[in-house]
Amino acid sequence: MSAVSSWVSETLVRDATERRIFATLGLITVLLVVGVLTGVIGPRFLLFQIALVGMYALLSLGLNVQWGYAGLINFSVAAFWGIGAYCAALLTAPNSPLGLGLHPVFGFLAAIVVSAFVAVLIGIPTLRLREDYLAIASLGLAEVIRAIILNEDQWTAGSSGISGIPELLSWLPLTDAATTAAVVVVLIAVVYLFLRRVHRSPWGRVLRTIRSDEDLAKALGKNTYQFKMQAFVIGSVIMAVAGAFYAHLNLYIDPSDLVPLTTFYIWIAVILGGTGSNRGAVVGAAVVIAIREGTRFLNDIGFIQTLGVDLAPLRLLFVGGLIILIMRFRQDGLLPPKDELIWPAARDGGGAGGASASGAAPDGGTASNGGDDR
Amino acid sequence: MIPLQVSPFQYVANGVVFSSIIVLAAIGLSLVYSIADFANFAHGDLMTVGAFSALFSVGFLRPMLGDAGVFGLPLWFFLALAFGMGAAAVISVITDRVVYQPVKGSDSIGLLISSIGVALVYRALVFLSFGTEPERYGVPRQGPIPWVRETLGIAVTPRNLVVVMLTVVLVTALHLTLTRTTLGRKMRATADNADLARVSGIRTREVIFAMWLIGGALAAAGGVFLGLEELVRPRMGFDILLIIFAAVILGGIGSVYGAMLGGLVIGMVHELVPLFNQWGIIPVGSRYAAAVAFVIMVAILLVRPSGIAGDSG
Numbered sequence: 001m002s003a004v005s006s007w008v009s010e011t012l013v014r015d016a017t018e019r020r021i022f023a024t025l026g027l028i029t030v031l032l033v034v035g036v037l038t039g040v041i042g043p044r045f046l047l048f049q050i051a052l053v054g055m056y057a058l059l060s061l062g063l064n065v066q067w068g069y070a071g072l073i074n075f076s077v078a079a080f081w082g083i084g085a086y087c088a089a090l091l092t093a094p095n096s097p098l099g100l101g102l103h104p105v106f107g108f109l110a111a112i113v114v115s116a117f118v119a120v121l122i123g124i125p126t127l128r129l130r131e132d133y134l135a136i137a138s139l140g141l142a143e144v145i146r147a148i149i150l151n152e153d154q155w156t157a158g159s160s161g162i163s164g165i166p167e168l169l170s171w172l173p174l175t176d177a178a179t180t181a182a183v184v185v186v187l188i189a190v191v192y193l194f195l196r197r198v199h200r201s202p203w204g205r206v207l208r209t210i211r212s213d214e215d216l217a218k219a220l221g222k223n224t225y226q227f228k229m230q231a232f233v234i235g236s237v238i239m240a241v242a243g244a245f246y247a248h249l250n251l252y253i254d255p256s257d258l259v260p261l262t263t264f265y266i267w268i269a270v271i272l273g274g275t276g277s278n279r280g281a282v283v284g285a286a287v288v289i290a291i292r293e294g295t296r297f298l299n300d301i302g303f304i305q306t307l308g309v310d311l312a313p314l315r316l317l318f319v320g321g322l323i324i325l326i327m328r329f330r331q332d333g334l335l336p337p338k339d340e341l342i343w344p345a346a347r348d349g350g351g352a353g354g355a356s357a358s359g360a361a362p363d364g365g366t367a368s369n370g371g372d373d374r
Numbered sequence: 375m376i377p378l379q380v381s382p383f384q385y386v387a388n389g390v391v392f393s394s395i396i397v398l399a400a401i402g403l404s405l406v407y408s409i410a411d412f413a414n415f416a417h418g419d420l421m422t423v424g425a426f427s428a429l430f431s432v433g434f435l436r437p438m439l440g441d442a443g444v445f446g447l448p449l450w451f452f453l454a455l456a457f458g459m460g461a462a463a464v465i466s467v468i469t470d471r472v473v474y475q476p477v478k479g480s481d482s483i484g485l486l487i488s489s490i491g492v493a494l495v496y497r498a499l500v501f502l503s504f505g506t507e508p509e510r511y512g513v514p515r516q517g518p519i520p521w522v523r524e525t526l527g528i529a530v531t532p533r534n535l536v537v538v539m540l541t542v543v544l545v546t547a548l549h550l551t552l553t554r555t556t557l558g559r560k561m562r563a564t565a566d567n568a569d570l571a572r573v574s575g576i577r578t579r580e581v582i583f584a585m586w587l588i589g590g591a592l593a594a595a596g597g598v599f600l601g602l603e604e605l606v607r608p609r610m611g612f613d614i615l616l617i618i619f620a621a622v623i624l625g626g627i628g629s630v631y632g633a634m635l636g637g638l639v640i641g642m643v644h645e646l647v648p649l650f651n652q653w654g655i656i657p658v659g660s661r662y663a664a665a666v667a668f669v670i671m672v673a674i675l676l677v678r679p680s681g682i683a684g685d686s687g
Contacts, residue, residue, distance in 0.1 A: 073483065125675040132413040132486060133675060136619045139415075140668040143616055151661050260612075264490060271487070313501035320494025327488040328476050 021334055025283065047177035049293065051249050054184030055242050056285035060269040061191050061278060062238030067267075068276035068337075069199065070231040071211035072127070073135035076142035078262035080236045082255070083118060084111035084243025086149060089162040089253045096162045097155050104168055108244045115240030118145075119233045127228045139260065146258045161254025168248045180249045187245060188282070191238055195278055198234075207231055208276075264319060265292070271326050274333030283335055291318065384528045385649045386642070391534045391603060393641025394541035398596035399614070400621040400637040401548065401630055402589030408565035408628030409585045410474070412485035417593055418615030419496035420462055422608060424594020425601040426500050427465075428458030432511055441514075445539075446532030451513055451602075455540075458598050459591040466590030467583060493612065500608045508605040537599045544595060545634060548588065552630065557584055565628060617644060617664055620671035626681025635682055640667050 035041035059077060066072040088107030090096045122141050126134040149156045156162075172179050198204050209217045210224050217224050247253050265288050273284025295315045326333070399421055406414045435450040435457070442449050473492055477484050518529035552558035557580075563571040564581045572578050600610055607613075621640040625632025647663040650656045656666065674681065 071483075073486065122672075125672050129675065129679050131483060133623070133679070135413060135415075135486060136616075136623065137668075137672060137675065140616045140619070140671065144665045144668050147662060147665055261494075264494065267487070267490070313498045313506075316494050316501065317498035320491045320496075320498060323491030323494070324473055324488055327484055327491065328473075331484065 018335060021283070025286075044175070044177045047175075047181045048249075049289065051177070051180045051184050053286050053289045054181070054188055055246050055249065056266065056269060056289055057188055057282040058184070058191060058242035058245070059239050059266045060273065060281035060285045061188070061195060062235040062242065063266050063270050064276065064278060064281045065195060065231050065235035065238065067270060068281070069204065069207045069211065070228050071131060072228060072232055072235075073131055074138050074232070074235065075135055075260065075263055076122070076138040076145070077239055077266045078258045078260060079138075079142035079145040080115050080119070080239035081243035081246070081262065082145060082149065082258040083115045084240030084245075085247040085253045086156060086162075086243075087111040087114055087240070088244035088247035089165050090156070092247075093162050093165045095164045097153075097157050104166065104244075104248060107247070108241065111240040111244040112237050115236045116233050119236035120229065123229045123232045127232065128225050142258070142260060142263065146255055149255045149258065156255075159255060161252060163252045165247050165251045165253070167251065168245075180245075184245060184249075187241065191241075192278055192282075199278075203227070203230075211276075261316070261319070264323070268319060268322055268326070270333075271331070272322070272333050274336040275331075277333065277335050277337040280333050280335035280337070284333070291315075291322075381527050382649055383526060385646050387528050387530055387534070389642035389645035391537055392645045393638045394538050395596045395600050395603070396614075396617060396621050396641035396644075397634050397637035398541055398544065398592045398599070399618045400625070400633040401545070402593040402596075403618055404622050404625070404628060404630050404633035405561075405565075405585050405589045407622065408630070409561065409568075409582060410470075410485070411568070412482040412489065413619075414489045415486065415615065416469070416489040416492035416496060417589075418611035418613070418618065419493040419500075420466055420590060420593045420611065421597030421600065421614070422500055422611035423465055423496050423597070424458040424462035424590070425597035425606050425610065426458075426504055426608075427461035427594065428454040428598045429504070429509055429511060429601070429606050431457035431461075436512070445536050446516060447513060447536055451511060454511070455595065455598050459594040462594030462597070463587045463590040466586045466593075470582065470586050497608055497612065504608065506608060508607045509601075510605060511602060513602065533602055537603065540595070541599070544592060548592070548630075551588075557581075561585060613664075617641075617667045620667040623671050624674050624681055629681065632681050640670065643667065643670060 032041065032046060036043050036046055059081060062080075063074060063077055066074045087110040088104065090098050091100050091102045091107045091110055092104050094101035118141075122134075122137060126137045150158055152158070153160070167176050167179070168183050169179050170176065172182075174182065206217060206222050206227050209220070210222070210227060214224050217227075266285075269284035269288045270281055271284075272287060273280030273282070292315070295311055295318070399417065402420075403414060403417045406412070406417070431454045432450060435453050436448075439448070439450045439453070444452070469492055473488055474485055477488050513533065516531050516533060518531055519535070522528065522530045550558075552562060560571070560576045560581050561584065563574070563576060564578050568578060571581075597611060600614065601607075604610070617640055618637075621636035622633050623636070624640055625634070625636025644663045644667055647656065647658070647666050648660045651659045658666065
């Protein structure tokens, strides 16, 4: 037990703000559990929301690799998400225009390959240039991909969408909602641990250097273009995996979710959570889902219906205002990265703490000097 | 199916009209890019705000002025255009004071992300005040000018001519401002090197103020013309933003004259896509006109990232 509590105090609650944020999150979790136990919230609904939060968390982790680690402005999150979702839907749904009905594994593989290919294609002209070129080009890419999916209905079923996507792992002895929630938790855990590992590696430190001062990284002899390309591809692939997962969660996909607003939701999740912080990305994703679903619930309240206000524009106003306010007042976000780059062993002075004995890594000794290059 | 016999010159004529709209929008975007030094993603929605402000003013201008007209368009339309330009100019100055100035400490990336928030807020406000349905200014429908049709075989309406002529007037006025006035010289100096300009005693605050006024007014003019040619829609500005960026990048980021040239080329290509498709040069039709503009932009980034007119990048 003491190992658990020391892990919590070292990784989750290191100062008053973080303690307050995690206390709030804990309170919300308790309320949700109480809600399920008393029957106010259906467990199926809650599991679906958890899966949705998980998908947003994956997207945020993907964007965090690009924007948080390397400072790449990607405005085509929705497009890479859509590529993943459509790869999964087209290959696995029996009644898709391709009509293949393959195993979901092939959908995920295709999502990874296609998204990596598209990411390289858009990275080649833009990543050598100033960072805002990527912002413009990626917004264009998103619109082009949406136009292709909408117009080429002989391949993508256009605006009518694809239904009949199979569920994941239906042989598991769980309800379908519980299975998808379990899948997304595993996906997040894998991605999170992978990103933590690469972020602490020399590769991660070069990326952080590029973000704060690209000329410095160049002067140190790093091929910054290659590093940025790798970060861009990794992030895009994670987004496509999230999309493929969504296809199997929602069992239906159409192009209406590929709009730029989806991209900006993920941007809010990342900058609200704390640019460069993976914990923040996950928390930010939960907050964004709370905003989206919360405003949807407002529609069901009788009083607001009598006002006759359409809530979609209000949500847009709220999202826009939130971006402006974060950029003005709290650019660091809720959970800014602190010493994520430092191996626990190095922080404790050579592995004195019991919890971090297993954290000593081959390059642990050299990692400690990369901690605060922001 | 009756095969449509459309003269190639018809596409060129459409291209000139569409180019005018893109040129007006691209100038403002380029000014902000060169002087305030960030990619303003709210510029498209600023066009929308201008177009809807003009629509709002039509509500009281039309009963006041009746249907007396000049150049084949009712007089109230020209006043509504002026109202829209003024409103967008004021709104963009206010936005700068309320949103962009306070983030000034941060880099151009912080401003870029803030401008996304501004774009969403603009669009939400348009939705809330005017609803989601497309609107029209209610300018009476006009046929093509008969003598143009007889001599050249193409359909050009008086409103097409007004759009192009007013664009020429506005662009000429801007050119004279930039080259002949003290304010214009200050603006060019600030765009070139803001620190040097400040050291030389130029009040850059004034320059930035003027930049937002001019950029906002020109964006609104583009928005009103787009609404006149097509429909006044809440998403019209954002949908066209990519094409405007393509024009600015083609011309060379930060170069106002490059933006004019880039706007002309991109606007023309956008309208010539169906013609190129007929001739078999490109395999896609007008549904992909924006995608073609995007491909041109990417090609420019690969070959000559500084654009046609830019030399410093």
